[in-house]
Amino acid sequence: xxxxxxxxxxxxxxxxxxxxxxxxxxxxxxxxxxxxxxxxxxxxxxxxxxxxxxxxxxxxxxxxxxxxxxxxxxxxxxxxxxxxxxxxxxxxxxxxxxxxxxxxxxxxxxxxxxxxxxxxxxxxxxxxxxxxxxxxxxxxxxxxxxxxxxxxxxxxxxxxxxxxxxxxxxxxxxxxxxxxxxxxxxxxxxxxxxxxxxxxxxxxxxxxxxxxxxxxxxxxxxxxxxxxxxxxxxxxxxxxxxxxxxxxxxxxxxxxxxxxxxxxxxxxxxxxxxxxxxxxxxxxxxxxxxxxxxxxxxxxxxxxxxxxxxxxxxxxxxxxxxxxxxxxxxxxxxxxxxxxxxxxxxxxxxxxxxxxxxxxxxxxxxxxxxxxxxxxxxxxxxxxxxxxxxxxx
Numbered sequence: 550x551x552x553x554x555x556x557x558x559x560x561x562x563x564x565x566x567x568x569x570x571x572x573x574x575x576x577x578x579x580x581x582x583x584x585x586x587x588x589x590x591x592x593x594x595x596x597x598x599x600x601x602x603x604x605x606x607x608x609x610x611x612x613x614x615x616x617x618x619x620x621x622x623x624x625x626x627x628x629x630x631x632x633x634x635x636x637x638x639x640x641x642x643x644x645x646x647x648x649x650x651x652x653x654x655x656x657x658x659x660x661x662x663x664x665x666x667x668x669x670x671x672x673x674x675x676x677x678x679x680x681x682x683x684x685x686x687x688x689x690x691x692x693x694x695x696x697x698x699x700x701x702x703x704x705x706x707x708x709x710x711x712x713x714x715x716x717x718x719x720x721x722x723x724x725x726x727x728x729x730x731x732x733x734x735x736x737x738x739x740x741x742x743x744x745x746x747x748x749x750x751x752x753x754x755x756x757x758x759x760x761x762x763x764x765x766x767x768x769x770x771x772x773x774x775x776x777x778x779x780x781x782x783x784x785x786x787x788x789x790x791x792x793x794x795x796x797x798x799x800x801x802x803x804x805x806x807x808x809x810x811x812x813x814x815x816x817x818x819x820x821x822x823x824x825x826x827x828x829x830x831x832x833x834x835x836x837x838x839x840x841x842x843x844x845x846x847x848x849x850x851x852x853x854x855x856x857x858x859x860x861x862x863x864x865x866x867x868x869x870x871x872x873x874x875x876x877x878x879x880x881x882x883x884x885x886x887x888x889x890x891x892x893x894x895x896x897x898x899x900x901x902x903x904x905x906x907x908x909x910x911x912x913x914x915x916x917x918x919x920x921x922x923x924x925x926x927x928x929x930x931x932x933x934x935x936x937x938x939x940x941x942x
Contacts, residue, residue, distance in 0.1 A: 551817050551923055552850055552884050558813055559826055559851075560858050563833055566785055567715035567860045574701050579757055580714035581862045582700075586690040588707055591680035596644040600675045603657055603664045604648035605635040607672045614663035621645065635664050644676060651675035683707070693863030695757065715861045720758045721784035722749055723776070725766040725792035725801060726839065744841045744909065745790035752848050753788075755940045756856055766792065766801070774804040781808075781830035786859060788852065791839025794823040801825070805834050817923065819885045821847035826855075833859065842912055846886045849918070849937060868920060868935035874900040878927045886937070888915040901934060915939070 550558075569583040598604060605615055615635040621627045623641035630636050630645040638644070638651060649672050658665040683689055689707060690700050696712070704712055724746045732742045746762055753760040763780055766773050766789065773792070780787050792801030793814070802825050805811055809828035816824050820843035825836035835852055837844040857864065872894055879885050888904035888911055904915035917938040921928065928934070 550813060550815070551882070555813055555816055555826070555851065556854050559855060562812060563855070563858050565859060565861045566833075567718055569713050570716060571711045571713050573711045574705055574709070577696050577712045577714050578698060578701055580696055580717070581757065581857075581860050582690055582692050582694050582696055583713040583715050583861060585688055585692045586704065586707075586709070586712065588683045588685050588687050588689045589709070590707060591685045592682040592706055593677050593679055595679050597677050598638045598640055598642050598644060598651045598675060599677050600651060600653045601639050602651045602653045602675060603635045603666070604630065604638045604645055604651045605666065606630065606632075606647055607650045607670065609633050610650075610666050610670075614658075614660050614665040616663045617659075619645070635666075649673060649676070691863070693861060695862060718758045718785040718856060718860050719761060719783065720753050720786045720788055720856075721761045721763050721780040722746060722753070723763050723766045723780070723787070723789045725768070725773075725789055727768045729765050729791075731765065745837075745839070745844050748841060748845060749788065749790065749837075749848060749852075752845075752852075752940060753856075756853060757860070758786075758856055768792075768800060770800045770804065773800045774808065777801075777804055777829045777834075778808060781832040784832055786855065787829055787832055787834045788837065789834075790837045790844045793825040793836035793838070801836055805829055805836065809834070816847070816851075817883045818847070818850065819880075819883055821850070821886075824851060826851070840908075842908055845912060846918070849940075850884075850886070868937055870933045871899045871901045871919065871936040872896075873919070873928050873930055873932040873934050874902045876927075876929050879921055879925060881926050882923050884923050885921040886918040887921060888912060889917065889919045889936070890914065891916045891936075898933075899936075901936065 617637055618631050618634040619628050620637040621642045622639045627643040627645040630647045636645045650670055652666050656667040724743045728740050729743050730736055730740045750760040766776055789801050792799045805827050809830055811825055811827040813826040815822055821838050823838050824847050827834050835855055837847050889901035890904050891899040894900040901919050905911040917936055920935040920937055
């Protein structure tokens with residue numbers, strides 16, 4: 550199944566499951582906004598000066614200096630401007646009634662109690678009008694946005710003390726396989742340390758979920774079935790890595806099929822073909838590949854959209870573009886995620902070059918992935934490619 554078709558199927562089957570709570574602004578950053586926020590007042594709330602300078606009526610400007618009638622700092626009330634006069638004004642101070650233009654203090658010449666104004670100013674220069682940023686009643690922050698510092702600043706300027714946000718999703722996380730050992734434990738001669746558990750924990754935390762490390766599922770069908778059923782009662786989502794391919798010791802897919810059902814299995818994607826989606830006892834389930842590189846890619850391509858949908862988040866924005874610095878061919882009908890490193894280009898776009906080939910060292914050395922879509926068969930130097938950066942944090 551193509552990636553876009555898989556995501557459409559998943560979104561069609563999953564309801565938004567995260568509840569809603571209200572948090573004060575200082576605690577709401579990083580959470581998904583549950584409801585549209587409409588501006589209770591205009592920003593700015595009154596006409597004001599954008600600079601330190603002198604406010605006046607443009608029609609009063611002539612060859613002679615204008616007498617300065619008053620001084621208006623930020624936070625003060627502004628007296629009406631007298632005909633043929635000017636007012637000393639500071640950034641953020643309200644415009645005096647009748648004033649329609651402000652001259653910057655660097656551009657004027659003060660002679661005693663009068664100010665000589667520069668030529669070339671147009672009506673409204675250096676003035677900020679009420680509501681030119683946000684008008685009262687208009688949408689300020691849309692539902693589904695993961696709140697950042699910029700959103701918190703806007704909400705604070707609007708006088709809001711708290712915001713309605715979605716609960717963080719509890720994600721139960723299993724690694725699988727008799728060969729897998731928890732990091733820090735002694736290795737058997739044929740064992741490997743668990744890279745997927747810590748990696749996926751870091752990604753889930755970065756994406757706003759509560760990762761619950763539930764350990765390693767051994768290659769025993771009864772154990773796999775029991776542990777998945779136990780996890781279903783306390784999680785909003787279950788994620789496994791490994792155990793969903795076609796090997797004789799891959800028991801996860803069969804266990805999920807018997808406990809709820811598999812709705813999707815195998816993607817037209819490289820790396821990451823053996824991916825499963827379904828449910829266990831009514832709890833959504835995503836089975837990622839066991840290979841760490843493939844698990845990482847499918848977490849970005851599938852697990853992140855699943856989390857966003859369950860948590861009421863908006864779909865991801867279109868990816869930025871980079872220029873290819875290489876040539877290659879690929880299979881039609883399959884989406885490929887190529888690890889790349891970026892370097893400055895001749896224009897505003899970075900140039901992508903293939904990253905080192907090491908399975909995990911190459912992933913660590915890369916800047917992200919060039920996303921090669923299904924209908925692409927060949928890449929030439931200079932081609933525009935969507936670029937998916939590694940999540941930070």
